Structure formats: C-alpha cells, structure tokens
Amino acid sequence: MQFGPHLLLAILEGLVTASILSLTAMGLSLVFGVMRVVNVAHGEAYMLGAVLAWWVTGLIAGHPAAGFVIAAIAAPLIMGALAVASDRLVLKRLNYDPDRTIVATIGLLYIAQQTTLMSFGPDARPVEPPFNQRIALPWLERTEEGWAWFYPWGLSITSYKLFVIAAAALILVAIWLIITRTRAGLLMRATQQDSETAQAFGIPVGTVYSVVFGIGAALAALGAVLVVPIQQAHYLMGGEPLLLSFIVVIIGGLGSLPGTVIAALLIGLSDGIISVFFSPTLAKIIATLLVAMVLVFRPRGLLGKAPA
Amino acid sequence: MSERLRTDALHLGVIALLVVLFLTLPTYYAGNLSRIMVLAIYAIGYNLLFGYTGLLSLGHAMFFAAGMYGYGLTAQLAGWPALPAFALGILAGAALGLVVGALALRTAGVAFMIVTLMFAQSAYLTILYFGTWTRGDEGFVVPGVARVVLGIDLSGETERFVAALILFSLVLLVSGRLVRSRLGRTLVAIRENEERTRMLGYDATRLKLIAITVSAALSGLAGAAYALLFGYVGASFAAVPYSIFPLLWVLLGGAGTTVGPLIGVFFMFYLIDTASGITLAYMLIAGLALVLLTLFAPQGIAGLVRRRVRWLP
Numbered sequence: 001m002q003f004g005p006h007l008l009l010a011i012l013e014g015l016v017t018a019s020i021l022s023l024t025a026m027g028l029s030l031v032f033g034v035m036r037v038v039n040v041a042h043g044e045a046y047m048l049g050a051v052l053a054w055w056v057t058g059l060i061a062g063h064p065a066a067g068f069v070i071a072a073i074a075a076p077l078i079m080g081a082l083a084v085a086s087d088r089l090v091l092k093r094l095n096y097d098p099d100r101t102i103v104a105t106i107g108l109l110y111i112a113q114q115t116t117l118m119s120f121g122p123d124a125r126p127v128e129p130p131f132n133q134r135i136a137l138p139w140l141e142r143t144e145e146g147w148a149w150f151y152p153w154g155l156s157i158t159s160y161k162l163f164v165i166a167a168a169a170l171i172l173v174a175i176w177l178i179i180t181r182t183r184a185g186l187l188m189r190a191t192q193q194d195s196e197t198a199q200a201f202g203i204p205v206g207t208v209y210s211v212v213f214g215i216g217a218a219l220a221a222l223g224a225v226l227v228v229p230i231q232q233a234h235y236l237m238g239g240e241p242l243l244l245s246f247i248v249v250i251i252g253g254l255g256s257l258p259g260t261v262i263a264a265l266l267i268g269l270s271d272g273i274i275s276v277f278f279s280p281t282l283a284k285i286i287a288t289l290l291v292a293m294v295l296v297f298r299p300r301g302l303l304g305k306a307p308a
Numbered sequence: 309m310s311e312r313l314r315t316d317a318l319h320l321g322v323i324a325l326l327v328v329l330f331l332t333l334p335t336y337y338a339g340n341l342s343r344i345m346v347l348a349i350y351a352i353g354y355n356l357l358f359g360y361t362g363l364l365s366l367g368h369a370m371f372f373a374a375g376m377y378g379y380g381l382t383a384q385l386a387g388w389p390a391l392p393a394f395a396l397g398i399l400a401g402a403a404l405g406l407v408v409g410a411l412a413l414r415t416a417g418v419a420f421m422i423v424t425l426m427f428a429q430s431a432y433l434t435i436l437y438f439g440t441w442t443r444g445d446e447g448f449v450v451p452g453v454a455r456v457v458l459g460i461d462l463s464g465e466t467e468r469f470v471a472a473l474i475l476f477s478l479v480l481l482v483s484g485r486l487v488r489s490r491l492g493r494t495l496v497a498i499r500e501n502e503e504r505t506r507m508l509g510y511d512a513t514r515l516k517l518i519a520i521t522v523s524a525a526l527s528g529l530a531g532a533a534y535a536l537l538f539g540y541v542g543a544s545f546a547a548v549p550y551s552i553f554p555l556l557w558v559l560l561g562g563a564g565t566t567v568g569p570l571i572g573v574f575f576m577f578y579l580i581d582t583a584s585g586i587t588l589a590y591m592l593i594a595g596l597a598l599v600l601l602t603l604f605a606p607q608g609i610a611g612l613v614r615r616r617v618r619w620l621p
Contacts (some may be wrong), residue, residue: 037419093603099364100419103559104602106552110595117589243429246422285433292426296414
C-alpha cells in the first residue's frame with residue numbers, strides 16, 4: 001500500500017479509537033467536573049463493561065445482534081448500579097476528600113480487577129459483532145489516463161467499525177443535550193459550579209453525586225460494549241483506557257466537556273497514526289511525558305480556561 | 309528519658325527483635341525477614357515524603373527501579389564491582405528524584421499524584437523500550453561477581469540477612485534522628501499548614517524538593533539492595549503495583565511514624581503470602597486493605613498505638 005491509502009486507513013482506525021476514548025474520557029471528566037473526584041477505578045468500569053457484555057451475549061441464544069443489543073443496555077445499567085453502590089458505601093463516607101478518594105479508588109480498582117480474575121479467568125474472550133461486512137474503500141489516483149478511482153488492496157473497514165463511530169457520536173450528542181437542555185443537567189451544572197450553594201437551594205447534592213458517578217461508569221461500560229467485538233474482553237484491559245482517558249481529560253482541561261471531546265479526537269487520531277508508522281511503546285512514552293509536562297506547565301489543560 | 313534517647317531505644321529494640329526472630333524462626337521465615345527489611349527501607353523512604361511532608365506520590369516505583377537498574381545495569385553491562393555499582397544506584401534514585409521533584413512540585417494535590425504517576429509510567433515504558441539491554445519484563449540475573457562485598461558473598465542466607473539488617477538499621481536510626489531534627493519538624497509543619505510555614509519565612513518549595521530527593525535516594529537504595537541481595541532485576545519492579553505498595557504499607561503501618569513502615573510491610577507481606585497460597589488473585593487483598601484502611605483506620609496500626617503512647621516517633 002502506498003502512503004496515501006495507508007494514512008487514510010490509520011485515520012479511520014484512529015477515529016474508532018477516538019470514538020471509544022471520547023465515551024470513556026467523558027465519563028471520567030464528568031465525574032471529575034461535578035464531584036472533583038479522580039476516579040482511578042474508571043478503567044475497571046470499562047473492563048467490567050466488556051466482561052459483562054461477554055457474559056450477557058453468552059446467555060442469549062440466536063442472532064448475535066439480539067445479544068449485542070441487550071448487552072448494550074444491560075452492561076451500562078449493571079455497571080452504573082455497581083458504581084452508585086460504591087459511591088454510597090465508600091466515597092460518600094470519605095466526604096469526597098481528594099487524597100483519600102484516590103487511595104480508595106485504587107483499592108476499588110484492585111477489587112474489581114482481581115474479582116474478575118477469580119471469576120472470569122485470565123483468558124481473553126471474544127464477543128461476536130452483530131454485523132461485520134467488509135467494505136472496500138476507493139482511492140483516487142492520477143494515472144496515465146488522468147484521475148481514476150480504484151480499490152487498493154488492504155484499504156477497507158468493517159461496517160461494524162463505522163457503526164461504532166456513528167454510535168459514539170450519537171451518544172455524545174445525547175449527553176450534551178441532557179446536560180444543557182434538561183432539568184437533570186441543570187442540577188448537575190449547579191452542583192458543579194458550587195455544591196454548597198446548590199445544597200442551600202435544596203438540590204439533593206448527595207443524589208446528584210451518586211447519579212453522576214453511576215453515569216460516569218456507565219459511559220465507560222458503554223464504550224467497552226462497543227469495543228468488545230473488535231478487541232477481546234480481558235481482566236487487565238482497563239489499564240490502557242484509564243491512562244488514555246487521563247491524558248484526554250488533562251489535555252482537554254479538567255472537567256471541560258467540549259475540551260474532552262476535542263482532546264479525545266486528537267489523542268485517538270494521533271495514537272492511531274503514530275502506532276501505524278512508529279513503535280507503539282515509543283509513542284506512549286512521548287505521550288505520557290507530554291501530558292505530564294502539560295500538567296506541570298499548563299495545569300488547566302490546553303483548552304481549559306483561566307480561573308475567574 | 310529524653311525524647312531522642314527514647315526514640316533511639318525504641319529503634320534499637322526493634323532491631324534486636326529482628327535479630328531474635330531471625331535466630332529463632334525456621335529458615336523460610338528467616339529468609340522472608342531479609343526481604344521485609346529491604347522493602348521496609350523503601351517504605352521508610354516513601355513515608356518521609358507521604359507521612360511527614362504530606363506529599364502523596366503515585367510514582368515511587370521509578371525511584372526504586374532507578375536504584376535497581378542503576379546498580380544492576382552497571383554490574384551487568386559495565387562489569388562494575390558491587391560497592392561502586394550500589395552507590396551509583398542510590399545516586400540514580402536521588403538524581404531522578406531531584407529532576408522529577410523540580411518538575412512535579414510546580415503542581416499540588418491531585419495534579420501532583422497524576423504527574424508522578426505519568427512520570428513513573430514513562431519510566432516503566434522506557435525500560436521496556438530499551439529491552440535489548442534491560443531484558444524488559446523478563447529481567448536478568450545479576451552476575452555473581454557483583455554480589456560480593458568486601459570478600460563476602462551476599463547470596464548466602466545469613467550473609468544476606470546481616471547485610472539487610474545493617475542497611476535497615478542504619479536507615480531506621482537515621483530516619484528517627486531526621487524526623488526529630490529541624491528539617492524533619494519543618495517538613496511536618498509544611499504538611500500541617502504550608503501557607504503558615506511559608507509565612508514564617510521557610511522556603512517550602514526548596515524543603516519539599518529536599519524531601520523528595522531524600523525519599524527517592526532511600527527508595528533507590530532499597531531498589532539497589534533488592535537487586536544486590538536477591539540477584540534479580542526486572543521491569544515489574546517499575547510497574548504501577550510497586551508504586552502502590554509503599555502507599556499501602558505506610559497506610560497500614562501508620563503514616564508519619566518511624567516504625568509504621570516496617571509494621572506495614574510485615575503485615576502486608578504475610579497477608580499477601582497467605583493469600584497467594586489460596587488464589588491467583590492475591591492483589592484482591594491489597595485492594596480490600598486499601599479501601600478498608602481509608603474508611604476505618606486512616607492512621608494505620610502505629611497511629612492507633614500513638615493514641616495511647618503519645619511520644620511514639
């Protein structure tokens with residue numbers, strides 16, 4: 001394959017990564033924005049989402065699409081309920097103290113991961129995609145007879161991957177509508193701006209916190225359900241999305257939702273492109289160092305606003 | 309008894325207890341003691357920063373690994389003898405601490421934790437990237453020549469114990485003096501109220517940088533000692549769990565106490581040792597311990613004792 005088609009392929013793969021990443025990072029960003037809690041166990045919500053999807057699709061016989069649809073509804077719901085429970089049982093009792101919640105969520109991370117290891121086992125397990133047609137992509141090139149379309153060998157994408165991109169975009173629009181247009185979103189924004197004043201105006205801040213923590217985990221789980229037909233479910237799969245989500249949330253500005261989406265696109269695309277052309281380990285070293293430097297020198301993120 | 313005498317007496321008592329344990333316990337447990345003491349040095353280094361200065365780092369594995377690879381790589385690739393390679397390990401830890409500290413101290417709170425986590429992650433990935441020399445996750449065995457100090461081969465059980473005991477005793481006694489010194493008290497002042505400490509005319513940033521460097525040097529010493537005494541160097545010691553462990557040990561034993569780290573390592577070591585006999589998922593214990601400790605006993609074991617015995621250093 002020549003450079004042009006190769007690059008197009010890298011961009012498409014990068015877009016798939018970016019879609020999943022924007023969902024996961026959006027969950028992390030929402031939790032940090034509203035609750036000021038850094039949820040280190042966020043990657044495990046993603047992992048559990050994938051494992052739950054594997055479990056649900058295994059229960060349902062018949063066409064893979066039926067199992068997939070039920071998994072896409074059930075996995076985020078179960079994960080959200082688990083997150084609400086851990087908020088009530090652990091985080092709330094710590095009064096959302098930043099240092100102690102980080103330590104506690106590290107503990108939750110290991111509990112989730114190791115419980116999965118004990119029950120689900122150490123193997124990676126696949127989930128069948130609901131549909132998976134290969135779509136060859138055309139490429140325009142100048143030949144001796146002028147411009148012509150042709151189909152380079154290897155330049156293709158599956159219909160499922162296109163579906164992932166579309167689904168993620170739809171979900172993000174839905175979240176944006178919920179936050180900006182509904183009463184629930186208004187309560188969240190009020191709590192985010194000033195939780196004490198919100199409390200004084202009769203907003204049940206404790207409930208808002210629990211719901212936001214649940215939604216954050218559910219978003220990670222939803223991202224995982226979408227990714228699991230492409231990438232298998234494994235008990236250690238939470239580490240990478242956690243790191244990438246951190247990177248995205250930091251670059252996008254802690255707690256800024258549009259910033260998160262832009263940063264997810266940036267990171268997803270560059271991750272796709274860099275790992276096609278360079279060593280993925282080197283790409284990760286550079287990315288983590290860059291992010292550390294952004295935090296050190298521009299603590300509000302590249303797109304974050306200065307404090308009022 | 310003055311405070312300093314009491315502190316030294318307590319520490320000498322702890323050291324004597326370790327010797328008695330070594331002499332009376334069966335070989336398997338005696339062997340574990342050496343490992344516990346080396347890890348306790350690491351925990352003491354971590355505690356200096358977390359317990360006394362109030363800075364929570366999530367990336368101390370990079371300092372441990374700096375010591376380990378500083379010693380291991382010079383011994384393996386350059387063929388250095390044990391002592392200079394060991395000294396280089398400590399130096400590598402301190403130097404990395406100085407650089408990372410200078411950068412990370414521009415942030416505070418949650419950002420500080422994430423920055424240290426990120427630096428440690430890139431350090432871990434760097435070790436993997438240079439797999440040709442570091443042998444990555446697989447690691448390498450330290451050559452036998454580099455494990456002989458002053459003509460004594462440290463791979464024997466008794467020799468190893470004595471070496472670990474000497475190092476641990478030194479670190480414990482010095483740290484006991486350090487936290488009671490002017491520097492130590494100022495660090496505690498920074499932990500309690502940084503603004504006020506600054507207002508009293510202390511250069512808090514410089515003092516915190518000193519704390520990180522000393523903490524990293526001790527972690528580097530522990531890493532180098534681990535490689536020297538147990539003869540193995542591997543990337544898993546640079547990975548995230550080894551940044552979490554010292555936090556766990558110090559929380560369990562008691563943050564801001566000199567004997568807390570040892571108590572924490574001791575308990576966690578046997579807890580995980582027992583758990584790994586039962587299940588593969590022994591890190592579950594670590595997770596449960598972290599959650600339960602933050603919920604119910606944020607001061608740890610030594611912190612609970614201190615409520616009764618107020619002079620506990």
